[in-house]
Amino acid sequence: MTNWLGLNKKVVIVTGGSSGIGHAIVKELLEQGAVVYNADLNNNNINNENYHYFNVDVTNKSSVKQVVDNIFNTEKKIDVLVNNAGINLPRTLIDSKEEHPEYEINESDLDKMFAVNLKGPLWFSQTVGKYFIKQNEGKIINISSEAGQEGSEGQSIYSATKAALIGFTRSWAKELGKYNINVVAIAPGIIEETGLRTKEYEKALSYSRNISVDQLNGDYSKSIPIKRVGKLTEIADLVCYLSSDRSSYITGTTINISGGKSRG
Numbered sequence: 001m002t003n004w005l006g007l008n009k010k011v012v013i014v015t016g017g018s019s020g021i022g023h024a025i026v027k028e029l030l031e032q033g034a035v036v037y038n039a040d041l042n043n044n045n046i047n048n049e050n051y052h053y054f055n056v057d058v059t060n061k062s063s064v065k066q067v068v069d070n071i072f073n074t075e076k077k078i079d080v081l082v083n084n085a086g087i088n089l090p091r092t093l094i095d096s097k098e099e100h101p102e103y104e105i106n107e108s109d110l111d112k113m114f115a116v117n118l119k120g121p122l123w124f125s126q127t128v129g130k131y132f133i134k135q136n137e138g139k140i141i142n143i144s145s146e147a148g149q150e151g152s153e154g155q156s157i158y159s160a161t162k163a164a165l166i167g168f169t170r171s172w173a174k175e176l177g178k179y180n181i182n183v184v185a186i187a188p189g190i191i192e193e194t195g196l197r198t199k200e201y202e203k204a205l206s207y208s209r210n211i212s213v214d215q216l217n218g219d220y221s222k223s224i225p226i227k228r229v230g231k232l233t234e235i236a237d238l239v240c241y242l243s244s245d246r247s248s249y250i251t252g253t254t255i256n257i258s259g260g261k262s263r264g
Contacts, residue, residue, distance in 0.1 A: 003032065005241065008032070008033035012034045012035065013080070014038055014084055015082065017036070024232035028233065033050070036051055037053070038052070038054070058116060059119045061119075068124070077131075078138065081128045082141045083141065087113055087117065090158075103204050141185075141242050142168065142169050144185045144186060146187050146190075148160075149187055169184065169185040186239065188258065191231070223261060242255075
């Protein structure tokens with residue numbers, strides 16, 4: 001185990017830690033010796049004495065408060081919050097071909113994405129932040145996206161929520177800095193396949209972009225200056241660094257991790 005970051009026994013809450021980027025973050029934090037609480041609707045059953053799981057709907061404020069209170073009462077501290085939970089339902093502004101009205105932006109999908117991608121981080125940050133103020137220290141790490149800086153065809157709602165998360169980051173850093181609380185966003189670019197991209201997702205996104213699924217799944221690396229997609233572990237490593245005391249002067253900013261593709 002490598003502990004040069006000093007994360008041993010730090011208490012970290014990760015939302016949406018059962019799959020994809022969140023799962024990679026949880027595993028690397030555990031490897032670094034942190035005590036990790038995964039707040040998700042599903043459990044990945046990691047076999048580690050420092051791993052704990054809470055089933056929680058991140059959009060439900062009272063449920064979030066109950067979970068956070070339980071964690072603090074158990075550990076007597078919380079060091080880091082990683083707001084990772086999010087959903088992406090590809091939708092087009094206008095179904096110009098009028099073949100799939102279900103892929104046009106609608107109120108239901110709008111509400112779902114705003115609830116998970118914005119209410120979730122808001123409720124967790126508000127609840128955990130109150131404990132951070134009492135402790136006079138803490139770190140909030142928001143997982144945004146390259147799409148939040150540059151936009152993304154067929155993903156305007158998702159892009160808007162991720163842009164708003166960057167806005168949260170900048171504002172909260174100004175509000176909470178006087179309490180020695182750091183707030184940082186990470187904006188991943190194109191990351192290796194996680195198994196979360198369903199056939200329905202591919203169908204909706206390719207339709208929204210008026211291209212075939214084969215074209216959608218083409219060689220992404222061509223658009224990236226470093227000529228490869230990112231690794232899940234590279235996101236997790238950055239989160240570990242930002243969770244450590246070595247990053248104590250970094251706040252109110254968004255760190256791009258996109259192989260040079262994003263210049264936001």
